[in-house]
Amino acid sequence: MSDITLWKPEPDILIHQALGKAGEEAGELATILFRCLIQGLDASEPVTGEPNRRSLFDEIADVLAATQWLRDLIGDEFDQARFDRKLAGFRRWQAMLEEDAGLGHCDICAKPIHADDICSTDIELGICHAACLEGSPTVDLETGEPTAGKIDTYRYGDIASPVGRTEGGAHV
Ligand SMILES: [Zn+2]
Structure with missing residues (x-):
């Protein structure tokens, strides 16, 4: 048997719950992203009829709310410069894809x-x-x-x- 590390959960109950909620919401966002990918952004959930596009924006809002709550609780160290660099990189990528097409x-x-x-x-x-x-x-x-x-x-x-x-x- 391999050794295991005997971790204990995050002791601060508020941070514990905010971490868990952000993780849960991130998982739900991943689920709808993959659904849009395999069914199409403009398709709808077959049983409920809920448009994929609507569900996607619901989950984006939920992730933003959950991560904002977490940031409020743990001391916000959001890196705006990193965000700006990433977005600029994605826009360069878009320009390259557009040019190729x-x-x-x-x-x-x-x-x-x-x-x-x-x-x-x-x-x-x-x-x-x-x-x-x-x-x-x-x-x-x-x-x-x-x-x-x-x-x-x-x-x-x-x-x-x-x-x-x-x-x-x-x-x-
Ligand atoms: Zn335009």
Whole structure:
């Protein structure tokens, strides 16, 4: 028989319960993540009819609440810089995947631009969804001067793809 370590449970009853609850909620989040993966985000639970997307956001909220409670109890050492680095890394990953798929990237909504999407070019942000740019001032791309006219729109798939890919995927 192998030796075992004779652990004792976390002695602080509040921290003990908050740790357990966060673990339980993390497990429930993992369950719905895998369900969305194998059934589809837009499918529904067959018996209850509950949309997977709704369940996913329920579990995200539960994990955030449980981890916030834990942070309140144990002394918050949340590393914002680490969070920011991770998120920036995921966005670089997204840009690479979008570029590989021949998609553009809209810097306003942070979503991919598909071939059938109607786009417009912003002087600073590059190619964006026309709908995302709606309401922003219109400028002449050559002169940078404000114009009174409607924004120039086009189907993303209609622009020369090498140019579109570079401009659309290069924002990180
Ligand atoms: Zn957009």
